Amino acid sequence: MTRTTPPRPVNVEAVFPELAAYRGRTTRLHPRPGRPGMRESHVGGPMLWPEGEPWPVCHEPHRPETEGYVPAEIRRARAAGGRPRRRPWPGAETPGEDGPVPYVALAQLFRRHVPGLAAGPDGADLVQIFRCPFTHGPYLERRYHLRWRRAAETERAERFLAAPPEVPMLRWENELPEPCVLHPEEVDTYPWAEDDTLPASLIARIDAWDDAQAAEHGPDAPSYQFDLSIPPGWRVGGYPSWASTGPMAIGCECCGTPMRLLLTAGGDEMDAGSRSWAPWEDRDPSLREKASTKGGPPFAQPTRLRFGRDRDLHVFICPADPGHPPQWVLS
Template identity: 45%
Template sequence: MTRTTPPRPLDVEALFPELAAHRGTTTRLHPRPGSPGVSDSSVGGPLLWPVDEPWPVCTEPHRRGRGRRPADIHRARRVLATAWARDPASGPTEEERRLLTELGREHRVAGIEDTDPLPMIGVAQLYRRDVPDLPAGPDGCDLLQVFWCPFDRHGRTGYGMSLRLLWRRSWEVDEVPATPPLPEVVGYEGYVAEPCVLHPEQVVTYPFAGLLPEELEARIDAWEEALEEEAEAAEAEMDYDEEGEDSGGHGAGHDAGHEAGHETEPPAYQYDLSIPPGWRAGGFASWHLTDPSPMNCLACATPMELLLTISSSEWDGGSHSWMPQEDRDLPGRLRSAAPTKVTVGRWGLLNIFACPADPGHPHRWSIQ
């Protein structure tokens, strides 16, 4: 099934014509549960990996002998999904709860050292033929593959992630391993993705507000403040009218108004008009957690461009304006904003950057 992003709540270029000069595109990947193959672009699916090529491993020193089994994580998710689909009100049965407790146990791997090679997890692979905004790889490579270590114990702070991106020419791969390597245990279940097929969709996007010209950013800020003031005034007037109609005063009428959904947030540049949430390729990075940080190539100092965004959520909790139309039509129990089950960072978003001068140069990333 395709995924279609609804039209934006308003035409932002009609309000701010200068934005036309900054307009770009990004490809929303729209991962949804499925059974991808090695020849498909996917999240959490099997990778087109040569049988005679060593699998990526993490050798950075950190504890790696205690955690949850990947198979247990997948099974627990299936149990929960079945339970909630069967009975959204009650959820898992007592027997299912006992099973979930067992599947949630951590296990120890005997005899593993802190620097023993640890198989990294294949997170995603993207074929350029499927993703319009995926840039060309080095030396004609057409397939991007993403790996990470399933433990958060890297870098100077001891809490950073370890990420590896590899490009390859897909037509050069003849045979793939029957069973790719997997770590026996993982330190964090959010690094274990559920198999998802992709439904790429190219949409218009605009830069993060803090990277726009100062005068334009100031005008957008003033416009948003005015909308918020109007919304607050309208809500106050509505509450006053409801209190007047309710013979009980400030009580049933006030609650009814809120339950009826009278409170609606006005459209915001950041959350509704510029950068879509979810997994996507190309476009502009969001810097909603930190101030914009220069991302220059460490090899040649060229300003880098957004390659890929890995996100924990396909649409924002505060605004559903980016929810695809096809998902809106699904029953609530079948609609999930987190189909991949991947969780990254404090707010669940990882931006990966590539050098436009030489895509073979090392990538950089930022967690938001």
């Protein structure tokens, strides 16, 4: 099934003609629970991974844990519509204190499914994203890993990994992604309106317009940030959202070039403020406007993943050399 974003409640360029110069495109991925294959773009599905190639592991020390969740029990509980049981952590040591920890596969994207996906080094057209299942240091920092591939070359491997290595327990249930198929859809997007992301005079007018809309129409009034600029959820390209941190300048650590947004991973596909972005296919036709959006994890939190305290994870790459290390930014 395709996913179709409704027209925006207001034609933002009719209100602010200057925004036409800033119009961009982003590909909403619309992950929904399913059974993706290794040759498909997905979140949480099987990776296209040649057998015998080392799986990525985290070698850094990890915080000790006292309780957690068994991955198999998480899967069974989700299938039954329940919650898994939290269990005491086995043994005295956290995995990784005395050995490497396998990364958890989060997503893979092929450019043949997502044309807006940026090119990787040496013509790579497949990107795979991983996260260490444990935290690091006193601030619970996370470690991520990005792997570029040339899809046609990788698909010529004789054998593929049937099942990746997996830790026996996870600290949180939302460390384990729900396998999701994708429904890519390109939509227009506009910059986050704060600090110097747009001219100061334009941001002031946008803020004044938001205030006037709220005064006239109440809490359901459309707003620039929530309804007109950047869609929620998983998306490729476009502009980053800065709801938690405020805008940040992201430069390449190797060459100083301003970095380009490759991908945004979001824990929520919609929330109370962004329901206008809910696709037509995820609405109840018997109801109207925001009340028509369906609820529950399959629609609001299909991947079951969480990034920080319900933030967006932005993955930036260097446009001068995509082989330079990416940057991972929570906002």
